[in-house]
Amino acid sequence: MKRPYTDPYLAGIGVGLVLLAAYAVVGQGLGASGAFASVVASGTAAVQGTTHASASPAVAPYLPSGVASPLRDWLVLELGGVMLGGFASAWLAGRLRRDTERGTSVSVPHRMYAAIGGGVLMGVGAKLARGCTSGQALSGGALLSVGSWIFIASCFAAGYALAPFARRLWR
Amino acid sequence: MMPLTETGWLGASGALLAAPLIGFAFGWFLERGGLGSAPKLAGQFYLTDLTVFKVMFSALLTAMLGAFWLDRLGLLQLELVFLPDTYVLPQALGGIVFGAGFLVAGLCPGTSCVAAAAGRRDGLGVMAGMLIGVWIFNMAFEWIAPTYSATPLGAVRLTDLAGTTPGVGIAAVTAVALAGFIAASYVVRSVSRSGRLHVALAVAAALLAGGAAIADRGAEPYISAPDLAERIIRDADGQRIFDLRPRRAFEQFHIPGASQVTLEDLARIPIAPQSSVVLYADARRLVADAARVLRTRGHRDIRVLREGIFEWLARVHEPRLGVDATQTELAEFERAAALSRFFGGVPLSGVPRDDVPQGYWNGNPRNEALLAAATGQSVAAIRRRGC
Numbered sequence: 001m002k003r004p005y006t007d008p009y010l011a012g013i014g015v016g017l018v019l020l021a022a023y024a025v026v027g028q029g030l031g032a033s034g035a036f037a038s039v040v041a042s043g044t045a046a047v048q049g050t051t052h053a054s055a056s057p058a059v060a061p062y063l064p065s066g067v068a069s070p071l072r073d074w075l076v077l078e079l080g081g082v083m084l085g086g087f088a089s090a091w092l093a094g095r096l097r098r099d100t101e102r103g104t105s106v107s108v109p110h111r112m113y114a115a116i117g118g119g120v121l122m123g124v125g126a127k128l129a130r131g132c133t134s135g136q137a138l139s140g141g142a143l144l145s146v147g148s149w150i151f152i153a154s155c156f157a158a159g160y161a162l163a164p165f166a167r168r169l170w171r
Numbered sequence: 172m173m174p175l176t177e178t179g180w181l182g183a184s185g186a187l188l189a190a191p192l193i194g195f196a197f198g199w200f201l202e203r204g205g206l207g208s209a210p211k212l213a214g215q216f217y218l219t220d221l222t223v224f225k226v227m228f229s230a231l232l233t234a235m236l237g238a239f240w241l242d243r244l245g246l247l248q249l250e251l252v253f254l255p256d257t258y259v260l261p262q263a264l265g266g267i268v269f270g271a272g273f274l275v276a277g278l279c280p281g282t283s284c285v286a287a288a289a290g291r292r293d294g295l296g297v298m299a300g301m302l303i304g305v306w307i308f309n310m311a312f313e314w315i316a317p318t319y320s321a322t323p324l325g326a327v328r329l330t331d332l333a334g335t336t337p338g339v340g341i342a343a344v345t346a347v348a349l350a351g352f353i354a355a356s357y358v359v360r361s362v363s364r365s366g367r368l369h370v371a372l373a374v375a376a377a378l379l380a381g382g383a384a385i386a387d388r389g390a391e392p393y394i395s396a397p398d399l400a401e402r403i404i405r406d407a408d409g410q411r412i413f414d415l416r417p418r419r420a421f422e423q424f425h426i427p428g429a430s431q432v433t434l435e436d437l438a439r440i441p442i443a444p445q446s447s448v449v450l451y452a453d454a455r456r457l458v459a460d461a462a463r464v465l466r467t468r469g470h471r472d473i474r475v476l477r478e479g480i481f482e483w484l485a486r487v488h489e490p491r492l493g494v495d496a497t498q499t500e501l502a503e504f505e506r507a508a509a510l511s512r513f514f515g516g517v518p519l520s521g522v523p524r525d526d527v528p529q530g531y532w533n534g535n536p537r538n539e540a541l542l543a544a545a546t547g548q549s550v551a552a553i554r555r556r557g558c
Contacts (some may be wrong), residue, residue, distance in 0.1 A: 007365055008225035009352075009372060015226060016233025018196045023238055023244075023413075023507075027185045028253040028435070030197055032281035039306040058270050058312035074190045079284055081194020086285030089202035100292045101209045101277075108292075113297030114176070117305070118276025119283065121191025123304015126280060128319060129265025129485030130255060133279040136262075138227065139254045142234035144328040144340055147257030154420030159274045163216040166274050171212045 003093040019138060026074065029139020033126035035079035038062045058127075103170040114169055125155075173247040198285050201226075209277030209283040209293055216274050228348045229372075233337045234378045239341055243386055249454040259322040272347045276300065315554050333478075339385025345380035358394045394449060394474040396486040398486055400510045402449075403428055409443055414454035415461055416480070426451070426476075427514060444469060451483075452474040484549045488516035495529040516553075 004013075022030050041062030052058045063112040090096045102111035126132040129151050131140065137155065138147030175181035181189070204226045205211050214220025230307055241247035243415070273279055276297045278286055283301065286294025294327075307313065330340035340381075352373065394402075402410060410431040414421050421431040432440065452458045462473050476482055485491070490507035492500065508518035 004463065005222075006200075006203040008204050008222045008369075009229045010371060011200050011206075012226040012229025012324045013233045013372070014200035014203065015197065015230035016237065016402040018200060019234040020237040020241075021196070022193050023172040023249075023252045024241065024453075025175050025181065025189050025193070026177060027177040027251055030193070032279070032284065033305075036280060036298075037305050038303045040302055040309065044304075044306075044309065056309060056312060057236075058315070058374070060270065068496070072432075074186060077187055077190035078194035078197070079281075081191035081196075082198035082201070082281060083194075083284045083288040084191065085195035085198025085200075086202040086207055086288035087198075088542060089199045090285075090289035092209060093203070093206070094292055094297060094398055095202075097438045098290045101286070102293065104208065107408070110294055114256070115277050115278070115293040116300040117299015118272040118274070119297040120279075120304040120307065121272025121300075122276060122280060122297075123272075123301040123306075124308050125264070125267070125269030125272055125304075127260045127305055127308040128315065131257065132269065132281070133227070133273070134236070134256065134281040138230060138234070142231045142238065143249075143252065143254050144209075144259060145255050146324060146327050146329055146332060147255060147262045149176045149315035149329060150257070150259060150262045151266040152271075154263045155270035155273065158267040158270030162271055162274055167217070170210060170277070171219065 001062075002095060003114060015116060019142060021108065022139075028077065029135060029142070031075045031135035031139065033123070033132035034062075034135055036075060037127065038076050040155040042108070064166050102112065103168070133153075143169075173241070173252055177251040178248070180319060197281070197353070198288065200288065200479045201282055201285045206282045207291070207294070209286060212282060213274070213277040214277070218358050221359050224351065226308050228351060232345055232348050232376055235341055235344065235540050236376065236383070239337065239383050240379065243383075243412075250459055254326040254328070257324040257327050258320065259324060261321060263403060266475075271557075300446065334393055336349035336384075336387035336392060338385070342380040343385035345376055345519040375466065380492055392474060393477045396476060396507060397510060399426070399449060399476060399483075400487045400514065404510075404513060409446040410449065412440060413450045413451075414463070415450060415457050418482075420453075424480065424553055426480070434460055434464055437461055438468070442468070442470065445472075447472040447474065448471075448475050449476060451479040481543075481546045484546055487511060488514055488517050489549050489553070490516075491522040492518070492520040492525045493524045494521050514555060 006014075020032055025087075041053065041059045044056075044059050045063055050063065054063055087096070100108045100111055102108070122132065126136075129136055130147070131137075131151070132158065135157070136151045137149050141152055172178055172180065176183075176186050179372065205222050208224060211220050212223050238249055238252070239340070242249035276283070276293075276299045278294060280297075280301055283294045283297035287298055288294075309386060312319070328337070329344075330337050333340065335343075352369075374534065399412075403412075410428075413428040414425050414427055414431045415433070416431070418431055421429075425431070429451075433523045442465075448460050448465060449521040450458050450473065452461070458475050462475070465473050478485075486503070486507055487510045490504050490511055504518065504520070511518045
């Protein structure tokens with residue numbers, strides 16, 4: 001049986017306490033897009049060879065031997081945890097099912113194109129902004145980082161400005 | 172004591188062990204709140220479902236207030252928590268591209284993983300798209316790089332820009348978020364059974380935020396270099412200026428009347444309890460620590476010269492007027508030139524634009540390397556002149 005969702009404010013407080021725990025334990029916030037960047041970097045290194053891949057300034061920081069923090073891989077493990085946590089919660093709430101969620105007038109293939117296309121845009125945008133809704137908006141926003149608030153503002157401004165043109169996707 | 176990894180309580184392997192646990196809880200609460208369902212998230216953009224806003228901002232408030240109070244209770248050194256660098260242009264553009272993608276995908280990177288884990292194929296699609304997007308960015312990086320590193324501001328907080336204490340900034344953000352929550356309750360009228368709980372939570376947030384503003388009252392507000400100079404000229408008795416930089420830097424050049432101290436010195440040297448204290452250093456963390464040491468000794472009148480010796484050089488000792496100076500810069504220069512002569516400095520006019528770094532005049536540097544070079548140059552010149 002499907003259980004109702006938790007009150008959004010309580011769920012939000014839960015997320016906030018997790019973020020606080022991340023600050024307190026590892027001295028950095030949560031992240032998601034950084035883990036994707038790590039995966040792509042490792043993939044690039046596997047295909048092209050590590051030396052060649054490390055020559056790219058966009059890839060190098062995400063390779064284990066690269067210049068950036070060893071906590072880069074932390075994000076991959078964390079995101080693995082996110083999937084496990086999401087799975088456990090959905091399972092216990094009876095929300096686990098194979099499905100393609102979409103607007104009622106949208107076909108499954110069209111929904112998948114939109115999902116992939118939206119993912120591509122977010123991949124580019126998150127790299128350009130140095131983080132996504134988790135790493136930039138939430139984690140930096142709670143520390144009052146100026147760039148994080150610029151990201152929050154422009155992200156939602158774009159979403160609302162373009163929403164009328166994407167109405168068919170969600171009707 | 173916290174952050175555990177930064178203070179040596181937890182090693183690298185311990186941190187890696189904590190990662191999946193923290194991630195698990197993150198994914199759990201996202202799914203509990205309903206953020207594993209794309210149509211629900213997309214509802215945010217059509218004002219039919221404001222779950223995204225509610226979860227995101229209550230999480231933000233919780234972490235912000237929690238971090239502030241843990242820091243003030245001495246449990247967490249907030250200065251050691253990683254603060255991302257700000258790059259205005261790429262973050263604004265990235266936000267726009269990301270926002271467009273979020274609208275089309277109906278999921279963000281973190282929630283796409285939750286959706287996929289709960290069996291949603293569209294979640295997997297978004298994850299695949301993310302990988303492709305990151306790959307495209309990497310391929311095109313040479314072309315994107317100038318934009319990517321444009322308009323850097325460094326690791327800067329909203330409160331640094333506004334010149335307020337962290338507590339006041341936190342109170343302001345909390346007030347705006349609570350107003351947003353109230354507005355949200357009118358946009359989507361829900362038959363909520365937890366109205367009383369929500370009110371209690373809002374009151375708790377308001378109390379913690381108001382407390383933050385009060386706790387920071389009189390806490391290290393900034394003093395500008397020209398104001399400090401005028402205070403020195405007036406010879407405000409009972410004013411103490413402490414230079415927290417290394418002795419070598421102090422011996423090369425320092426603000427007249429300043430004494431060089433370490434944190435240990437500050438904890439024990441005699442300071443008249445009613446004296447007003449001005450602090451400066453190269454690192455903000457050091458200033459924050461020093462202010463804390465003084466506060467525990469009961470001092471309340473603590474002010475910080477935000478950009479340290481650089482601001483003193485730029486705005487008092489050696490003001491530089493660019494050949495193409497603006498009216499504001501000219502006005503600042505006139506004020507600074509008089510102060511400069513008083514302190515035996517040299518006001519320079521007709522300076523090439525390149526030698527007047529951006530931010531020189533408001534003491535709000537934009538390019539750390541350039542400014543460090545400018546400071547070094549000025550100090551070297553002053554020493555040659557034998558000041």
